[in-house]
Amino acid sequence: MSKTTRATQALAKAGIAFTTHSxxxxxxxxxxxMAAAEAMGEAPHRVLKTLMAEVDGKPVCVVVPSDREVNMKKLAAAASGKSAAMMKPAAAERLTGYHVGGISPFGQKKLVPTFLEEAALAEPLVYINGGQRGLQVRLAPADAVAVLGAAAMPLVT
Known part of the structure; x- marks a missing residue:
């Protein structure tokens, strides 16, 4: 497995400190x-999942703890919209350039508004998909917010 992906390249280019974990x-x-957290021996709330959704038909990226579910009403409100729904997997792959199971918020083909569950900011380090199935990057959540230009808000049920 290559540990160099568009995601890791984007983090390195931005000068973000991170480590890779397979x-x-x-x-x-x-x-x-949840499977990634278990395989790495990490608490599920520190392993964040990257989801692609649509708010009023426009794509957004959502990063939340793997043991929680996105509250669609909260996501719609965070994006100043009326309704939110998960994006179909094929559409998410086309938009991001990554395969489902390897979608990272970093280095996506098209920049979209990104939202991160604010509770993740309480952790010193979190894991986020590194742009390849079976690859995670560990970094400070504040660095993830900064490099993504993400809005940290309450997004989970």
Whole structure:
């Protein structure tokens, strides 16, 4: 597995301190983020999952703890919209240039508004997908917010 992806290149170019962590990706699991946390021996609230959604038909990226679910009403409000829904996997892959299970908020093909669950800011370090199935990057959540230009808000149920 290559540890150089568009995501890691984007972080390096921005001067963000991070480390990469690999795990055995299992495509058969229902909850990829939870499986990643278990495989790495990390608490699920520190392993963040990257989801692609649409608010009033416009794409957004959402980064939340792997053991939580996005509250669509909160996401719509965060994006100043009326309704939010998950993006279809094929559309998410086309938009980001990453495969489902390897979607990272860093280095996506098209920049979209990004929202991060504010509770993650309480952690000194978090894990976020590194742009490849089975690859995570560990970094300070404030650095993730800064490099993504993300809005940190309450997004989970």
């Amino acid at each position: 795990y055995d990706y299992d495509p058969s699991v229902d909850r990829i983020g």
